Amino acid sequence: MVTIPTVTLNDGTTFPQLGFGTYKLTGDDGIAAIGSAIENGYRLLDSAVNYGNEQEVGEAVRRSGIRDELIVTTKVPGREHGYEETIHSAHASLDRLGLDRIDLYLIHWPNPSVDRYVETFRAMIDLREKGLVGSVGVSNFTEAMLTRLIDETGVTPAVNQVEMHPYFPQQALRAFHASHGIRTESWSPLARRSELLSEQVIADVASAHGVTPTQAVLRWHTQLGSTPIPKSATPERQVENADIFGFTLTDDEVRAISGLERGRLWGGDPDTHEEM
Numbered sequence: 001m002v003t004i005p006t007v008t009l010n011d012g013t014t015f016p017q018l019g020f021g022t023y024k025l026t027g028d029d030g031i032a033a034i035g036s037a038i039e040n041g042y043r044l045l046d047s048a049v050n051y052g053n054e055q056e057v058g059e060a061v062r063r064s065g066i067r068d069e070l071i072v073t074t075k076v077p078g079r080e081h082g083y084e085e086t087i088h089s090a091h092a093s094l095d096r097l098g099l100d101r102i103d104l105y106l107i108h109w110p111n112p113s114v115d116r117y118v119e120t121f122r123a124m125i126d127l128r129e130k131g132l133v134g135s136v137g138v139s140n141f142t143e144a145m146l147t148r149l150i151d152e153t154g155v156t157p158a159v160n161q162v163e164m165h166p167y168f169p170q171q172a173l174r175a176f177h178a179s180h181g182i183r184t185e186s187w188s189p190l191a192r193r194s195e196l197l198s199e200q201v202i203a204d205v206a207s208a209h210g211v212t213p214t215q216a217v218l219r220w221h222t223q224l225g226s227t228p229i230p231k232s233a234t235p236e237r238q239v240e241n242a243d244i245f246g247f248t249l250t251d252d253e254v255r256a257i258s259g260l261e262r263g264r265l266w267g268g269d270p271d272t273h274e275e276m
């Protein structure tokens with residue numbers, strides 16, 4: 001089992017430098033894959049109402065016998081934005097998870113045309129006051145949206161989970177996060193196993209350290225101060241993906257990997273993408 005190092009969030013929570021994505025992990029196979037990730041050392045799990053797998057995540061957590069060591073994330077979907085809607089959504093998620101607390105609760109997408117993310121966040125803050133939520137955060141928020149949220153609620157999100165991989169290194173947003181104490185989380189950190197893993201620069205860096213291209217990419221995330229949440233249904237790959245803390249990339253290597261930048265891969269621009 002790998003021991004994954006931690007950082008401290010702006011609300012004092014101890015938070016892993018690497019977590020586990022669960023999108024598409026459903027049914028008995030999903031429970032087994034999530035259970036194996038926990039056995040392999042992952043302590044941060046990423047789910048969402050829209051993944052349709054909160055029951056599976058909750059089941060794997062209960063079976064692990066180490067519920068208190070785990071940070072279970074779920075997310076408010078666009079169709080449930082609004083104060084009352086969010087309170088209701090949280091209770092429904094808790095029921096499906098079969099847990100008494102959502103450890104990290106995120107707004108999945110800002111959906112700016114709906115313009116209800118501020119009241120959604122207020123409800124999440126109140127849920128935190130009641131102990132039903134641990135940390136409050138967001139996903140797919142821009143600098144302007146974060147600024148508005150902080151100005152209007154007085155609470156800085158603990159986390160902003162955004163698309164990030166070597167093709168989209170998010171340099172400006174990460175700098176804003178760093179100056180406000182917001183932890184970056186990278187979704188699709190492996191660019192969903194696109195041609196990224198065959199890039200020559202990544203092969204060269206991996207070979208210099210005697211690691212795999214996947215490990216070089218995930219280490220790049222952590223050295224840039226982000227928590228990647230790779231998904232793998234395969235126990236061997238889960239181990240490979242977590243075993244990245246025994247080597248350190250040089251600044252030049254980090255820069256070379258960031259040089260692959262070419263922009264978002266799937267058109268998920270938070271200013272225009274609306275996900276219900």
Ligand SMILES: NC(=O)C1=CN([C@@H]2O[C@H](COP(=O)(O)OP(=O)(O)OC[C@H]3O[C@@H](n4cnc5c(N)ncnc54)[C@H](OP(=O)(O)O)[C@@H]3O)[C@@H](O)[C@H]2O)C=CC1
Binds near residue numbers: 214233
């Ligand atoms: N907030 C948001 O809007 C979003 C959040 N997310 C979150 O981020 C998580 C991760 O992103 P995701 O889109 O799943 O993509 P990832 O970048 O994590 O890539 C997952 C793919 O890579 C493969 N893979 C994993 N490890 C390896 C390895 N070591 N070698 C070769 N292939 C590998 C997996 O295959 P296999 O399973 O067969 O090993 C799978 O096909 C999601 O599961 C979800 O929790 C994702 C998108 C948006």
Ligand SMILES: O=C(O)C(=O)[C@@H](O)[C@H](O)C(=O)CO
Binds near residue numbers: 023048266
């Ligand atoms: O997986 C998620 O959390 C999502 O939000 C996805 O729907 C994501 O937006 C996507 O797949 C974009 O292509």
